[in-house]
Amino acid sequence: MRELSGRLITALVSCLILAVVFGYVASSIGNGSIVQFDTTIIHFVQGAEAPWLTEVMKVFTTIGSTKAVIAISAITLGLLLYFRQKAQTILFLIVIGGTAALNLVLKLFFQRARPDLNRLIEISGYSFPSGHTMMATSLYIILAFILWRNARKPGRILYVMSAMFMIGMICISRIYLGVHFPSDIVGGISASTFWLLIATSVYAIFMNKRRTNSHFSIR
Template sequence: MALFNLSLYIFLSFVQNVIDIERMLVVRELSLRLLIIWLICIFLTGFFALVARSIHLHTITSFDDPIIDFVQGAETTWLTAIMKAFTTIGSTAVVVLLAVFALAILLRLQYRAQAILLVSVLAGTGILNQVLKFIFKRERPDFYRLIEITGYSFPSGHTMMAFSLYTILAYIVWRNLRFTWSRVVVVILATVMIVMIALSRIYLGVHYPSDIVGGMLASMVWLIASIAMYQQFQHQRQSKTALSKERKSYR
């Protein structure tokens, strides 16, 4: 948990710094920024492809089985109740409800660009998940289950939506916070939600660990691309505003 916590914090910091790199460069800043973003996305896509190929070749079992045994070996009545609660929180209905609530707040505060970013990330994640499930058509685990569910397994829809929702909310809040400690709190809360929802899918027997990894990788690619487009839009808008003010000052 602590490692994932730190990883998400570094991820948010890294994305922010990479996308804002033009502020520190004098020449070729746009081209370099786009190059870095493309390289990151290509790397993550390659990692996703590696996981998918391992699933196809059935070599991923050496990764999946020990984790499944460990997670499901911790089964207790009270833990099952907690895991069912987290998997419900990661359901489509709850994600949509939370997204609508967050969207209403953003619109109320007149953060229209960030509202569009939120909708784009979540809608894109949902579509991407369904497309990937249709492509790979991996059957769900056929061993011990605590709940019954239909549909394909790879990548995990709950994980993708949870990762996208809580990471983009953390990113939006992050941009509006000044103090490091408050940013750390946001990252911790987002991390807890993502990790617990992901673990609940393994614990309840409806996903392989590799489904979780694949879901996170796919979401990362879409998140980075979406945030990059958002930052580019903001940069262009600020540049136009600055240029307009400069022209007015000469009149």
């Protein structure tokens, strides 16, 4: 119980920090004070432009697309249902569905236009926060979370590192291809991580309560 309480406190503090970060980025976009930050990073990332690298970045941005997320999610749900992981199935649906809904609401609220400095692919829609970033963050972190809980210790670090790699490359690809500002990325990571912490914290409380009730019923 003490361990769970400690985790919940950590999650609460983290959520507050993420909310502050998101609020700061959003307000900075509104007053224009984040332009220098965005421009500097865009020039740095796009300064590495090369034909082969462009193709690599297109691959990663495709992996973060809606179709890819739906495909990966469908496979994950199929496996979870096959192994009868009902609680984790519900958690996965809440995380992915909630992230998609949150991104849509935030985009419609802020209605930020996409950058036009050096766009290598064409895409429509609003820019802030990045949908690719939010979905990638939620998808790969929740996959790592589920694998962490079900796998043996030797493979756990690999799951986390793989998730971080995929998130990082998808985020960089959006800046490199000229369809997102770096602040869109920061906002997307903050928003999706905020939602992830809420979902996994509720899941932890539910699982702890279920274990406690099971313990008392056995006794």
